[in-house]
Amino acid sequence: MKFKNRFANKSSKFLIIFFVVFIFVTLTGCMKLLNLQVPDGVYVVGDWNEWMPTNNDRMNYDSQVDAYTFTLPSASITYAKTSSGDDLFVGSYKVLYKESGVTKVSSNIYVWKDNLDTSESSQTITIYATPTVMVDGKAKGVGDSEKCTGDWYIAGTFNDWALETMMYDATNNIYYLEKSVTLTDPTVQYKMARKTDWKPYELQFDGQTYNAGYGVQATFVSPKIDAVTLVFQYDPKFSVLTCKLKEEE
């Protein structure tokens, strides 16, 4: 009788119902239960589509560049004041690839507004992606035309972190720097930036993600020390940053 009374208690009923629903939902999850998934394809997402891809946001394969491309009006991106505390504005987007159960989502790819000619309302940004190079959660394999314009700088342990201008090879569309140094330590750490004061911070690149903050940098272990020539290369279309010794070529 006592048990019956307790069971009849509304609070106990509430608790039991809650547990049943809780366990069911926890084991299944609403996303899988309701099959809420993006259809296969390569997409660009950002503020303009509230980060939810639609058919209009699909990238198309361009055989000339051997990559997926997408043309985006630069005004589609929402630019906000950067964490640099200056009057520098950046926006961002991501590229996502989903095919046969494999999903890769790039890290935020930042776009520096001050590097765009936004006076023209028709200004566009071309976004590039190579799914085979893409790494989930990283920028690698994704880039855009904004990164192909203006200057890039590089610094590291090889030059006591003093940013140096990278040269631009228009034929191959890469930024590069050849630096003859005397290495005492084979480990070379380095990072790129848009300006000599490292700002905007969202455009510091370590070969993995943009917005590579303080203490985050790329590492190259040289096969030899003493007098060497380091060659840094950055492909802005696909955010690939490498370092090698010139003698290796």
Added chain:
Amino acid sequence: MKRVNRDFLKFILLSVLICSASLFSFSTNYSAKFTYSTDFSQQQPNTSLSTEFYINGSSFGSNYDLSFALTGTSINSSKLAFKFDPFGLVVYKNQIYGTSGDQIVLYRISDGQNGVSIHYTPLSVYMFNSIDLMYAQYSLSNGNVLIGKRGSNFDGAIDLSNTFGNFRLATEFVWQNVNKFDFTDTVYLFLLSDVNSNWGIRYVLTPSVTNSLAFSPQTLGNNDIINAWYKIPGKVSVNSYVNTKFNFDNVGDNLYDNTEVGVDLNYSNVSLSLKKTGLSDVSGIMPDEWGKFAIGTSYSFTMLGFNGKFAYSFGKPAHNTIATLGEVFYVELGKSFGNTSVFGKYQKIIGYYEERDALYGEIKLAGFNNGQVTLSLGNTDFYNVNTFKPILNIEFNLWW
């Protein structure tokens, strides 16, 4: 009102420190923290070692209180209070002080600041050396009068509050930049609630949609901001609320876009919350057509000596770091074995196209007379970082 001179503050503080140590009762305690950290997320593991040394001291006399903390050889924070009733003077370094007591909270100070406060009941004057602000607050029996100076601008505010039976009625009038004589710089607040705040409606009105209150937690941006709530206390407690904001020239659309409706239920260790923001983005019956919404539930438990918590949420945005629709699973578990305690937590986010896992584990050894060792793996800030960070920390805390 002149800005407080930093050197003068240092002089006062050091003088009293020396006097206190030599003449009055003075107590100190010391602590040190050594942290050895290895970050395996880099191509080359990045190792760092940091050491911090603290001295905390206090001295009490009949007319003054002093407390301070030193990091290394520099003063990290201190507070020195002189009391000669009804007069009082307090000098601060890196202390959170001086939040105004009005309804809107015109000045909220949430970070450590340097400065001085002077009290002569019912008048208080707060001056800050580290931010360009000073203000005076005159406390009435049923409200406050505030006069403040921010940079070259002056603010004024008056708030009044009264109870009538079971009802409480409060109002506030704020005028920013009084020296510019622009009436659009005004803000009005009306509040009607029961005396226990179990129900209420709060209405903020401002002529300008572009103004903001520099130091206040009250956000503006719309002509009208309304918050209404109704709570049912009890074994199963319920808190329901409606928040909305709109402009004079676009009432209908703004209400449709901005209105937030929610309900929170708590029963014992179980909680359930539902929230819907805006109605204009609802386009169908499937959750990906519901626009912004949040459904959340959690359960805290104790079992076999373990304290734990399960939580699940589903909605858009899925998480602080995931803007799309999605769900978040969260579990934490902790247990103490004598002087040793272990704690772990795991979070899985399943977004519309992203899946992210975060993990953190910690072992704490506290079986020492005046020390503690903490070994941890991962990043504990799941709110801002949604992936596992392979960072190993060993932290030694010593005190004597």
